[in-house]
Every structure is written in C-alpha cells, then in structure tokens.
Amino acid sequence: MIIEIGHYALVLALVASLVQSVFPVWGALRHDQRMMAVAPPLANAQFVLVLIAFAALTHAYLTSDFSVLNVIENSHSDKPLIYKISGVWGNHEGSILLWVLILVLFGALVSMFSRNLPQQLRAATLGAQGWVSFAFLVFVVFSSNPFLRVAQPPMEGRDLNPMLQDIGLAIHPPLLYVGYVGFSIVFSFAIAALIIGRIDAAWARWVRPWVLVSWVFLTLGIAMGSYWAYYELGWGGWWFWDPVENASFMPWLTGTALLHSAIVMEKRDALKVWTIFLALLTFSLSLLGTFLVRSGVLTSVHAFAVDPERGLFILGILMVFVGGSLSIFAWRAPLLKQGGLFAPVSREGALVLNNLFLTTATAAVFFGTLYPLVLEAMTGEKISVGPPFFNLTFGPLMVPVLLMMPFGQLLAWKRGDLWGVTQRLALAFGMTLVAMMLLAWFMGGQNILAALGFGISFWVIFGALWEIVDRIKPHKVGWSKAMHRFVGLPRTVFATALGHLGVGLTALGIVTVSAYETETVLTMQPGQTRDVAGYSITYDRTWDQRGPNFVERVAEFTLRQDGMVIDSMYPSKRVYNASGRPMTEAALHTEGFSQIYISMGDNTADGGLVTRVYYKPLITLIWIGALVMSLGGLIALLDRKLHVGAPQPARKSATARARAASTPAE
Structure with missing residues (x-):
C-alpha cells in the first residue's frame, strides 16, 4: 500500500508541475495577480508530494520489500542499514527520483524564502522551474518508474553493486545533486528575467545566493567523489579525467565563472548578457552530465548502465531546454541596455579575464569528453582521449588564472593601478620565492616544472592571505589596532581569501603528488x-x-x-x-x-x-583545499547584503513628512 501511495503522490506531483509551468508564467506576462499567486503553493505542494514518493521508496528498501523490482535489483536483506538507505539512490530510478526531489526542493525554497522578490519575477521563476520539474517527472513516471512491482517476489534481492557499498557513496550523490540541480533555479531566474525583461544589479543580488549554494555543494560533491574513487577503487589515483568526472567538472568551471560574473553585475551593473548566458550554460552542462551518466553511451565506473531509450528521452529534454533557453536568450538579449563602464585594468577587467580563461578551459574539457563519442556515432571509429590531452590543454589555461588571482583581489573597481598593486604584493612575492625554494629543496630539487608549480601555488596562497594583511596593515597601525580592523572586515573579504586560498592549497597538492608520488x-x-x-x-x-x-x-x-x-x-x-x-x-x-x-x-x-x-606527498591538500573553498562560499552566504531583498523605498520620518506637508507646492 505504501508503494502505491508513493506512486500516486508522484503522479499528483506531475499534475501540479504542469499547472505550475503554465499559470504563473502566463500571469507574469499579463500582470495577473491571481494567476501569479498560485506559484508558491504549487511549488510547496510539489515538494511535499515528491518527498512522500521518496519516503515510500526508502521504506521499501529499509523493509527489504522484494515485491518492488527496484529493491530486488539493488538490495539484499543482509546489507547494512546505511547501505540500504544509500541504495535508494545507488541506481538509475532511485537516483533520478532524488534528482527530482532536490529539484522541487529548490522551488519550495524560493517560494518560502524569496517573498520579498517582486511578485512578477518570483512567479516567472517558479513557472520556469515548473517546466524543468514537469519534464523530469514525465521521465520518472513514464520511463523510470521506481515503484514497479513483480507478480512473484523472490526471497532475496540481487544486492547493490559492491563499489557503491561505501560511506562515500552515501554522501557523494546527494552533495553532487544539490550542486547540479541547484543551478536549475539559477537557470529559472535567468529565464524569468528574460521573459519579463528585468535584468539589473538587483537581479544579480537576488540570484547570487542560489549560485553560491549550488557552487558550494557541487565543490563538496566533486571532492567527495574524488576521494571515494581514490580509496575505494584501489587504483591509487584521485582524478582520471573520466568522462563522468568531466561531466560534473564542466558545470563547476562555468559556475565559478558565473559566480564572479554575478559579482561584477551586482557591483557595476555590467556583464548582463554574459551573466545570463553563463546561467543558462551552467545548467545546460548539468543536463549534459545527466545525459552522459544515464544514456548508456559511456563505459565508466561512475555511469548507470541503462538502456539507450532512456538516454534518448534525456537527450530530448536536453535539446528542448538548451534550444529553448538559447532561443529566448537570442530574442531578449539584444534589448538589454549597456551597463556600467570600466577600464581594462580594474577588478572588473580581472574578473572578465578570469571568465574568459575558465570558459575556454570548459570548452577544452567539453571537446575532449564529447569528441570520441561524436566520432564513434558518426564513423564507428573508437578513439580514446585520456589524461595527456587534458593535462596539455587544461593545465596551461589554468596557469594565467592562478597568476592573476592576487592581482584581481587588490585592484580597485572601475579603474585600477596595476603598478601600485604590484608594489603591494612585493612581500607576498618574496615569501612565494622562499617557500618555493624550500619545498623544491625538500622534495629533491630536480624537477623544474614542479618547482614552478610550487611557485604558482604559493603565489595564490600568499596572495589570498595578503589581501587581509593589506587591509588591516599591522606593520603600520600596530597589532592591537590591526586585530580590531580584522574583526571588522566584511565577510566578503574572508570569503574571497578562503576561496582563493583553497584553490592554492588544491593546486599545491596536485603539483606535489603528480611530480613526486x-x-x-x-x-x-x-x-x-x-x-x-x-x-x-x-x-x-x-x-x-x-x-x-x-x-x-x-x-x-x-x-x-x-x-x-x-x-x-x-x-x-x-x-x-x-x-x-x-x-x-x-x-x-x-x-x-x-x-x-x-x-x-x-x-x-x-x-x-x-x-x-x-x-x-601532500595529497590531502587536494581535498583540504576543496573544503576551504567551500567554507569561503558558506561565509559569503552569510554576507548581510545577500539577505537584502527587493529595494524598498525609504520611509520618511515624521519630521520629514511634516515639513513636506507645510511646504507649498510649486
């Protein structure tokens, strides 16, 4: 009976998503208050219904209900409790249900915590989110139903894949999915902004918390997956440029670019078209990753072995959303007004350059991942694009990004002084040289490329920390006053410093273990x-x-x-x-x-x-760096400015109202 309730709840969620995908958007276009008002209740109802369905499937696993085909194929009564729970998402049907649960969770969060958004924008955003949830609920109900029963239940199940019976797999998919799926709400914000024609600095401020949440969880999910593969598969490696690893890495790269681009848009009302495009691109790459994992086109330890028909279904979803979003973008983007201007040498300029390198690196990973698949589909020829290709293309593109980081932090908005920043970074550069020579000597001192890698990594680390030192100036004002300044620094300063520090630590771990393991x-x-x-x-x-x-x-x-x-x-x-x-x-x-x-x-x-x-040597720095990056993102989420909603007109004081009333009209 519980299984039937779960299935019925899933069908009701499909109906709710259909209504949510039509009426709020139509109401936003017609400025109809009643139609727009249905969006939040429908988003909340969808979440409750999908949660009921997910709980029903979880109950079937916990009780070893072998009348359910999904439980038969992926569970066993002797399996430990933690793996019975993680087995819910250790298969195609259960994992796509978790995907949908997180999808509708983000819609419910927007309905609950964005009440200060303009009603038109909130309704259009939830309507666009309804489009995504409708597509995937159709996929679950009609192509990947986890509630199918069998007429004659066996006494035992076939057990979960042994590689997935690990605590890492209990944590990795939920973290990764929150990151993947979280970018759907950013996508919906972008579509809503294009539909209603409101793209400004306030929009960037509203959307940045959702970008941060998605980016933090995607970072943690990738790191957890990397560590799981390292210790569980017995290969001794932390990254293999596996196509499925690349599928999660590409949206991380564009999501990082989006995070920086949104900052420029919020601060300077610039890069509007670019920021919207990155929002669409990041979620499109998330959908591409979903297709690669579930289509059967890949042979990977990370991929779900499913039939190609499901892959075609997901490919159809991918084509509709990518093609449809780009069509809306092409329709509305030319109408956007130019934002604030800035000099090439400025913080904005550094962030733009950062974006260009990150997106180019994404293109390199995209080409290396998909080219063998496209070639095989067109000619039948099989080729392998492995680590040498990615190391020779991706690595050099990341070097300029790392070298620019300390400069970008210290450059002023609108117009910066490059020579002045170089002088301020002189001591950080000296510390970098000393640390580089010491580590190179300690590790043997014979690998010139490794020594350069140490230098770049330490440059990022000391540059990240130097921004804080440069702001509190202990060498000028004394340690007592410097500590007072330290406590009063904005959270964004700590967030930026930790984010860049994490990148430097991860780079140092990668360079050391690659050269000296x-x-x-x-x-x-x-x-x-x-x-x-x-x-x-x-x-x-x-x-x-x-x-x-x-x-x-x-x-x-x-x-x-x-x-x-x-x-x-x-x-x-x-x-x-x-x-x-x-x-x-x-x-x-x-x-x-x-x-x-x-x-x-x-x-x-x-x-x-x-x-x-x-x-x-130093391999744990790879994952420590990811944790530090994520901590920086979490601190950025605590920034007071991100909790400010729609601008409200300032209330006049009683004195001001009295003066206004006594002043004769001109």
Missing part, C-alpha cells in the same frame, strides 16, 4: 620487511573474516619510521555473498598532509602476497 609493487613473504619512501613496511600475516554481507581476506602490515612503529595497516580483498563480486579495500596512513597507501593483490604460489604501495 612513488608506486612500488612488491611480492612479500610473511615477516618480510621492505623499505619504501623512507618507511619500513613489514608484512605480518593474513586471515579470513566474515562481514555482514561479505567474506574478506585481510592482511596486516606494520609501518615503521626510524625504527619506531607508527601504525598497523589492514588492506583487504572482499567477495560479496549475493553477487560473488570481489572488491579491494585499500589501507591508508596519513602523516601530516601526505599518505602511505597499501593495496592488497593476489597470493603467489610460494605463499607470498603481491602488494602495491604508494607514497603520496
């Missing part, structure tokens, strides 16, 4: 000790043990440094009961920001064990 493949006998990267690793023993839904063979290694035991590490190989599929579980030891990574291989005929040992 070591991989050693050993065949070890019990009791044997081998030296790797300054550590002594002793293979002690192996034993078998049983988990809740798997059996595993565990190896014990003792890690020593300078003769002292610092850790015991336990890599394992599992075989899952239901599917019989094997999985390798790596063991990690973190020392500072570096890690020792041990992956267990097969046993040899003479009783030895093939072992893969990696030393990964």
